[in-house]
Amino acid sequence: MRGLLKLTWLEIKIFVREPLGVIGAIVIPVAVFVVLGRTLGGDAQPTPSENSFGDVGAPVFAALLILLTAVLSLVTVISIYREGGILKRLRATPLRPYTILTAQVIVKLLLMATTLGVMLLAGRRYYPIVKDVPVVAFTIALLISSVSVLAMGFVIASLVPTARFAQPLGAAILYPMVGLSGLFVPIHAMPPGLQAIAQVLPLTYAVSLLRGIWLGDPWLSHITDIGALLLSTIVCLVVSTKVFRWE
Amino acid sequence: MSDSVIHVNNIRKTYGRTVAIDDVSLEVKRGEIFGLIGPNGAGKTTTLECVEGLRTPDRGRISVLGLDPFRQVRQLQDRIGVQLQAAQLQKRIKVWEAVDLWASLYTRHLNGDELLEQLGLTEKRNAWFMTLSGGQKQRLFIALALINDPELVFLDELTTGLDPQARRAIWDLVRGIRERGKTVFLTTHLMEEAERLCDRVAILDHGRIVDVDTPTRLVRRHCPERTIVLTTDDREADVSFQQLPQVDGVSRTNGDLSIRGRGDDLVTCVIQCLSERHIRVTDFRTINPTLEDVFLRLTGHSIRD
Numbered sequence: 026m027r028g029l030l031k032l033t034w035l036e037i038k039i040f041v042r043e044p045l046g047v048i049g050a051i052v053i054p055v056a057v058f059v060v061l062g063r064t065l066g067g068d069a070q071p072t073p074s075e076n077s078f079g080d081v082g083a084p085v086f087a088a089l090l091i092l093l094t095a096v097l098s099l100v101t102v103i104s105i106y107r108e109g110g111i112l113k114r115l116r117a118t119p120l121r122p123y124t125i126l127t128a129q130v131i132v133k134l135l136l137m138a139t140t141l142g143v144m145l146l147a148g149r150r151y152y153p154i155v156k157d158v159p160v161v162a163f164t165i166a167l168l169i170s171s172v173s174v175l176a177m178g179f180v181i182a183s184l185v186p187t188a189r190f191a192q193p194l195g196a197a198i199l200y201p202m203v204g205l206s207g208l209f210v211p212i213h214a215m216p217p218g219l220q221a222i223a224q225v226l227p228l229t230y231a232v233s234l235l236r237g238i239w240l241g242d243p244w245l246s247h248i249t250d251i252g253a254l255l256l257s258t259i260v261c262l263v264v265s266t267k268v269f270r271w272e
Numbered sequence: 273m274s275d276s277v278i279h280v281n282n283i284r285k286t287y288g289r290t291v292a293i294d295d296v297s298l299e300v301k302r303g304e305i306f307g308l309i310g311p312n313g314a315g316k317t318t319t320l321e322c323v324e325g326l327r328t329p330d331r332g333r334i335s336v337l338g339l340d341p342f343r344q345v346r347q348l349q350d351r352i353g354v355q356l357q358a359a360q361l362q363k364r365i366k367v368w369e370a371v372d373l374w375a376s377l378y379t380r381h382l383n384g385d386e387l388l389e390q391l392g393l394t395e396k397r398n399a400w401f402m403t404l405s406g407g408q409k410q411r412l413f414i415a416l417a418l419i420n421d422p423e424l425v426f427l428d429e430l431t432t433g434l435d436p437q438a439r440r441a442i443w444d445l446v447r448g449i450r451e452r453g454k455t456v457f458l459t460t461h462l463m464e465e466a467e468r469l470c471d472r473v474a475i476l477d478h479g480r481i482v483d484v485d486t487p488t489r490l491v492r493r494h495c496p497e498r499t500i501v502l503t504t505d506d507r508e509a510d511v512s513f514q515q516l517p518q519v520d521g522v523s524r525t526n527g528d529l530s531i532r533g534r535g536d537d538l539v540t541c542v543i544q545c546l547s548e549r550h551i552r553v554t555d556f557r558t559i560n561p562t563l564e565d566v567f568l569r570l571t572g573h574s575i576r577d
Contacts, residue, residue: 031376035362035369042364042400110359117326117354118377119346 028120032128040132050094051140058087058144084148084158085235086208088167091140092231093203095133095171096178097195102129103182104191113272122271130175137171138164158239166238166247170231173254176261177227183268199228206232227257275302277424277455278323283332285318292318293479296332305446305456307470309463309563311575315479316459317357320428323457324354337423350379353417355410357428357459363402367393370401371415378420387415391445407438414445425449427458431465443469461575463563473563477571487563494569495561498538500531502546503555512549516541 040046061083103126106112115125145160181198185191205215205223212223223229234250244251278300285292293315300306308316321327323334325341325348334341339348361370371384388394391411396404404412410430417425427446431439446469449456460466466473467487474484483490497520509529510522518541519533531542539558546553567575 028373028377031373035365035373038369039362039364106362109361110356111361113326114354114356114359114361117324117349117356118374119350120377121346 029124029128029131032115032120032125033131036128036132037135040136046098050091050098050136051143054087054090054094054140055144055147057090058083059147061086082208084163084239085232087144088141088163088170088235089203089206089208089228089232091137091144092167092171092174093199094140095137096174096181096199097192098136099129099133099175099178100182100185100195101188101191103179104185104188107182107270107272108188110272116271126179130172133175134168134171137167141167159241162238162244163235166234169251169254170227170234173227173258173261174231176258176265179265179269180261183265183270202226202228205229208232208236227254230254230257276300277302277337278306278457279333279335280319280323281333283319283322283329283334285315285322285327285329291479293322293329293476296476296479296481298474298481298484300455300457301472302455303450303453304471305450305458305469307466307473308457308459308476309461309466309473309567309575310459310476311461314476316461316476317428319476320426320457320459324352324426325349350420351423353420353422353425355413355417355425355427355430357432359413360409361401361412364400366398366400367404367412368397370412371419374416374419380421381419382421384415384419387418390448391415405438406434407441410434410438410442411445414442414449418449422454424455424457427456429459429461431460431462439465463567463575467563475567475570477567482570490563490566491561494566496534497561498533498535499559500533500539500542501555501557501559502529502531502542502553503527504529504551504553506551509549509551512545512551513542516545 103112112125116122141164178195181195182191184198185194204210205219205226206228207223212220212229215223230250230253234247234254237247237250238244276299278298280296280298283296284294296315296319298306298308308319310316318327322329323336323341325336325345328342336348337351339351341348367388368384371388375381375384385394385397388397391414393408393411393415396408396412401409401412414427414430417427430446431442434442443465446456446458458470460469470487472484472486473490475482475490483494485493505527510524513519513522513529513531516533518535518538519531521532523530523532531538533542545551564575
């Protein structure tokens with residue numbers, strides 16, 4: 026436990042020491058949110074029509090952007106640490122293997138929380154409807170989604186051959202999932218083949234959950250989404266204990 | 273037996289179809305510097321990592337400090353110090369932060385600042401890992417390997433990539449570890465390093481141990497021949513040396529006379545002969561075989577291949 030706290034704190038300090046990482050993870054998502062909010066969502070009334078990107082698309086898209094940035098960053102960090110023998114060196118200490126990886130997940134979650142906080146502050150000014158949304162519920166929904174997608178990050182990290190491929194390969198896997206998630210095109214408007222794929226991707230359920238909670242749906246109406254995300258988390262964790270490479 | 277801290281019995285490890293190590297057995301005694309030598313790809317790191325508990329052999333038994341490196345890996349890692357081949361740390365971690373983190377992971381630990389002082393890293397305390405030189409990085413890794421005051425220290429290719437000066441400084445540090453009463457198990461592909469540093473060495477080639485002993489005894493056993501080179505103008509000298517029973521052959525290149533023979537008496541006999549026959553020499557030196565020659569003889573190929 027002491028090791029986990031120390032390692033987490035250290036990883037936060039190390040993250041902050043790299044300016045590019047901070048810009049990519051915090052500044053860019055916030056800027057995208059503000060721009061999208063002003064151009065698409067600013068004047069729109071929050072009418073619950075699920076096809077419209079304008080009403081809830083911007084906040085959900087921004088949340089997804091934070092999440093994807095965090096996952097890509099997780100995949101990259103793990104690849105770099107693996108390639109540099111850092112994972113192996115940490116594993117040759119009394120630290121337990123999952124502690125090493127948990128520290129990385131906590132760092133990413135804290136990073137997301139920071140970005141989300143900055144985003145909400147920016148939203149208050151530039152994007153007035155933020156005032157009326159269930160911030161706490163939305164944060165919890167994002168946390169559930171994040172854990173699920175971060176777990177998928179460990180599976181992706183196992184597929185990445187070298188650190189150079191972490192960003193492009195991670196993006197190549199994750200971005201099509203965004204396209205199929207129902208955020209831009211409703212699932213029922215997709216060809217049956219794509220619909221079937223969309224049904225098994227965790228991001229689809231994350232989008233459905235985030236959108237619903239943003240619009241004020243009760244938790245119970247999204248029990249399927251939560252169940253799917255939890256199931257996906259468990260599957261990804263089990264798969265990664267089998268395929269995860271430390272070196 | 274009881275003074276051995278590592279027992280390795282007939283271990284084998286394969287990666288797919290490649291046999292990394294096969295039927296490797298060895299004992300490391302308390303308080304010695306034991307070296308595993310061999311070319312790259314011989315299986316040195318695999319052997320070491322099996323003993324450290326980082327890999328599980330397919331076959332065979334290992335006991336380290338009385339523990340099973342597979343089942344009791346946490347207990348073992350708490351009591352050993354490890355430096356891994358080609359390992360890095362986070363680019364932007366500071367020296368003191370690494371030492372502080374490592375110290376927090378073990379049940380007991382030394383004072384980190386004192387350790388940095390002993391390893392000459394005090395000035396680099398606040399430096400990022402990425403800014404350290406190769407020698408400084410290795411000294412930091414030695415610090416991390418010693419922070420828990422371990423009974424047994426593993427060093428894998430510690431001086432690879434360092435310049436000769438930094439290498440010598442590291443050798444002194446390793447001798448210092450032994451003087452603290454610790455056991456050192458190291459791997460190297462540098463024969464000079466093994467010869468200067470190790471109390472005993474095991475020669476590993478293609479995943480098998482070829483021989484184990486002190487460097488001196490290995491040389492004496494496998495390469496008993498000696499060569500004496502002397503410079504003389506005396507044209508008759510060749511014949512005198514040829515008559516000595518220990519001498520196998522004499523050859524002359526310009527003014528240099530090479531006398532090849534075997535046995536520890538060779539040098540004494542040649543010197544005696546010089547003084548009896550009043551042969552005037554302007555230079556005299558002996559060329560002894562090294563571990564490098566032993567390796568060549570035992571494996572049929574050079575370690576650099």
